[in-house]
Amino acid sequence: MSDLRTAAAEPLTGPGPAVAAPVRRARRRAGRLVCWTALGWLVYLVVEWFVDGRYWFGELAGAVPPFLFVLLPLLLAALIPVARGADRWRTGAAVAVALVVGASQSGINFGALWSSDHEPGPDSVRVVAWNTNSWNQLLGTQDHFYAFLKSKKADVYLLHEYQHVTPDRKGRLPIDDLARLRAEFPGYEVAVQGELITVSRFPVVAKPAVGPARDIALDADWNTRYRQAKVLRTDLLVKGRTVSFYNLHMPVWNSMTDGPLSGAFYSHMRESFAPRARQYAGLEEDVAHNPNPVVVAGDFNTTAAMSELDGIRSRLTDAVGASDDLYPTSWEEGGWKPFWRTDWAFTGHGVTADKYSFDSPEKLSDHAVQDLWVTVPPASDAKNASQPGSAQPKAAPGPPNASQTKSER
Structure with a gap:
């Protein structure tokens, strides 16, 4: 038993x-x-x-x-x-x-976990930076497009892709929409270089060429300007102070229309690598030698994980610190690729970001709208920022090299 x-x-x-x-x-x-x-x-x-x-x-x-x-x-x-x-x-x-x-x-805005009280100050300047998707050639209507821009009521607009594209979307074509633009924004000044256009209610006091744009001949055609002028700097007189606004659209590193299974995709990567490096080096050099308060914003065609941003991030402050978004993204708004932020905004030399957000483009573009509110320092602070011993960088960076760490590049 x-x-x-x-x-x-x-x-x-x-x-x-x-x-x-x-x-x-x-x-x-x-x-x-x-x-x-x-x-x-x-x-x-x-x-x-x-x-x-x-x-x-x-x-x-x-x-x-x-x-x-x-x-x-x-x-x-x-x-x-x-x-x-x-x-x-x-x-x-x-x-x-x-x-x-x-x-x-990672692109994660860890500061959003403990800070969510970002509001523009009484003297804040509103800046809108946006890739307009070939000036609204492909989506929506022109009336909707201009109504959308005007609804932002920005002091400064940094707009990219002031252009049209060929039917296969591989070629770029110049456009002239300045008459309507000025009619829609009376009292604003307009600066144009290639595909970049800055619209400002503040006076434009200078337009220094940046990087490869310095080599553009006076009689150069539009296609040359399109290829070489990827950074448009406009010095604006903001409440008695000169502030430099950098409007940029960096060359894209890939060819999504061809796809990663085609040889053309990798040919494009190889051919675009050096031009991208020159544009970034030119931007970093200009910012390093610029004594003015600065705002840099645009479509960088670069993710948080790519090292091309390291140089500018070491000199300026990412505006995401003034955002409530834990994981901000900007590309393919509402599409099937909501994982990347390719549009960036930075401030420096005394300028601080008060509020920063990515707004819906209302189906007018595949990029979200960067809505940035900044405070510009008093003229005395801006002058002191350029004196020896301040945080102003003194040496322009050289091109990346194998001896540099990733954070140095």
């Missing part, structure tokens, strides 16, 4: 050796998979750091959705208990390093 009781009770004590062994093997495999995934992601970060900004194919390494630089390590951290023994310690160390390295590339 006792033998029968013992036999009946045996299944309750747990699986037998034949069952337990496969379970242990499965757990070991799962733990090793977690460990190798963590180590593989760390290797990816090292490769991305080394190639991004140095080689043309490095653009791909920085093109992943930036939030993965935080999300993936956090997911792996949650799976650390699955690993056993040394694999658990390896996984934990890899996850910790990946979080430290990747947090600054």
